[in-house]
Amino acid sequence: MRNLFFLFLSLLAFLDTKAQLESLIVDYQEGGPSITINIYRPREELEQTRIHYFTDGNKLLDNGILESLIEHETSPAYYVFVSTIDPVSGLDHRNEYFFCNPVYLEFFEEQVLPLVEQHLGLSFLPAQRSLIGVSFGGLNAAYFSGINESFQKYVLLSPVTYPCKIFKEKVVFSTNQDLKIFLSTGTKDAELYVRELEALYRSKGYTLETIQTEGGHDFENWLGQMTRVMQFLSE
Amino acid sequence: MQFLKSLLAVVFLCSTVAVFAQSANADITKSQIIEASADEVWERLRQLDGLEEIIPNFLGDSWLVNNAEPGVGAKRSCAAPGTPKGQASYTEQVLEYDDEKRYYTYAVIDGVPAKGMVNSFKVVDLGYQKCMVVWTSSMEAFVENPQMTEEQFLGFIHSAGDAILAGLDRLHGDN
Numbered sequence: 001m002r003n004l005f006f007l008f009l010s011l012l013a014f015l016d017t018k019a020q021l022e023s024l025i026v027d028y029q030e031g032g033p034s035i036t037i038n039i040y041r042p043r044e045e046l047e048q049t050r051i052h053y054f055t056d057g058n059k060l061l062d063n064g065i066l067e068s069l070i071e072h073e074t075s076p077a078y079y080v081f082v083s084t085i086d087p088v089s090g091l092d093h094r095n096e097y098f099f100c101n102p103v104y105l106e107f108f109e110e111q112v113l114p115l116v117e118q119h120l121g122l123s124f125l126p127a128q129r130s131l132i133g134v135s136f137g138g139l140n141a142a143y144f145s146g147i148n149e150s151f152q153k154y155v156l157l158s159p160v161t162y163p164c165k166i167f168k169e170k171v172v173f174s175t176n177q178d179l180k181i182f183l184s185t186g187t188k189d190a191e192l193y194v195r196e197l198e199a200l201y202r203s204k205g206y207t208l209e210t211i212q213t214e215g216g217h218d219f220e221n222w223l224g225q226m227t228r229v230m231q232f233l234s235e
Numbered sequence: 236m237q238f239l240k241s242l243l244a245v246v247f248l249c250s251t252v253a254v255f256a257q258s259a260n261a262d263i264t265k266s267q268i269i270e271a272s273a274d275e276v277w278e279r280l281r282q283l284d285g286l287e288e289i290i291p292n293f294l295g296d297s298w299l300v301n302n303a304e305p306g307v308g309a310k311r312s313c314a315a316p317g318t319p320k321g322q323a324s325y326t327e328q329v330l331e332y333d334d335e336k337r338y339y340t341y342a343v344i345d346g347v348p349a350k351g352m353v354n355s356f357k358v359v360d361l362g363y364q365k366c367m368v369v370w371t372s373s374m375e376a377f378v379e380n381p382q383m384t385e386e387q388f389l390g391f392i393h394s395a396g397d398a399i400l401a402g403l404d405r406l407h408g409d410n
Contacts, residue, residue, distance in 0.1 A: 196308065
């Protein structure tokens with residue numbers, strides 16, 4: 001009976017956090033797929049707070065990232081979950097978006113960021129924005145880090161980079177300065193890619209934190225790192 | 236049978252160069268067959284520094300910045316002959332490095348009037364103590380400057396590529 005009661009409370013808490021999500025839908029391309037963006041507002045809204053953009057948004061939400069973030073919250077922040085799944089067809093376009101795609105980059109810069117921040121009625125500086133990607137989402141974040149100027153902080157969890165190589169050139173030739181980058185891999189996971197990324201980022205003089213966990217290439221591992229990730233982003 | 240073998244070898248060579256040139260999106264591709272094993276030639280190239288032994292007319296010195304280990308991210312500085320010790324004329328950075336496939340690609344990050352310049356070396360094993368070295372060079376754009384025209388710069392790049400391959404042949408080939 002007591003267990004049932006706790007289950008009921010947990011369910012209420014879960015529904016409560018879900019209820020705080022505001023959804024936006026935006027066309028990726030005219031006549032093409034759409035993208036769902038879920039936004040979480042912190043309970044305490046501060047002007048000088050941070051905003052964290054997550055790619056693979058729907059999958060992370062389905063796997064409980066929001067509850068994990070709220071539970072381990074170190075300071076109030078906006079969380080934005082950008083999905084790769086077309087809400088109409090149900091098709092996942094992550095392999096199109098994440099493989100060093102300049103169209104997706106432009107879409108993110110010119111549509112996603114203005115739309116979200118206009119919706120919130122706030123404007124953020126690059127130092128307040130971070131982009132967080134897992135697996136191929138990490139490759140996308142690496143590509144963005146070499147070109148994009150809207151983010152100063154990046155989190156690449158188990159980045160898998162073999163599908164495209166151009167991001168290395170973009171990072172090496174990038175004029176971006178003072179980036180903060182968090183890199184992680186599990187065991188038998190993305191060690192090779194992380195080693196290469198670490199070498200490239202270190203040569204740029206960026207602030208870097210790298211960790212290797214005991215976990216694998218899965219959401220349990222990535223969600224388990226959120227406390228550390230948020231600490232890194234709030235420093 | 237001998238004719239068939241030779242024909243196959245030619246087809247293999249052409250296809251290797253074509254595939255590599257395509258994958259590197261190269262603007263310039265140069266190759267040289269060397270009468271030495273692929274391992275021997277790669278052993279020299281994989282060290283990254285010591286290019287001045289290959290092209291003494293072009294370089295006086297080349298070294299890995301901060302004594303980095305050869306690999307992705309490592310930076311190589313190169314100095315033209317007569318340049319004061321430790322002063323780099325241009326600097327490159329390794330983008331890809333594969334000992335098994337015997338190739339590396341590198342970006343020229345400063346010192347040249349070019350934007351987005353990426354070059355590569357690949358050593359193809361031809362068997363029978365013979366290999367082919369393929370060198371590629373590509374750039375996004377030439378950067379206008381008072382010292383050199385685009386034509387002059389491209390001429391320099393072509394000469395450097397030819398000199399590298401000739402130098403490797405001189406050092407390792409069965410001349």
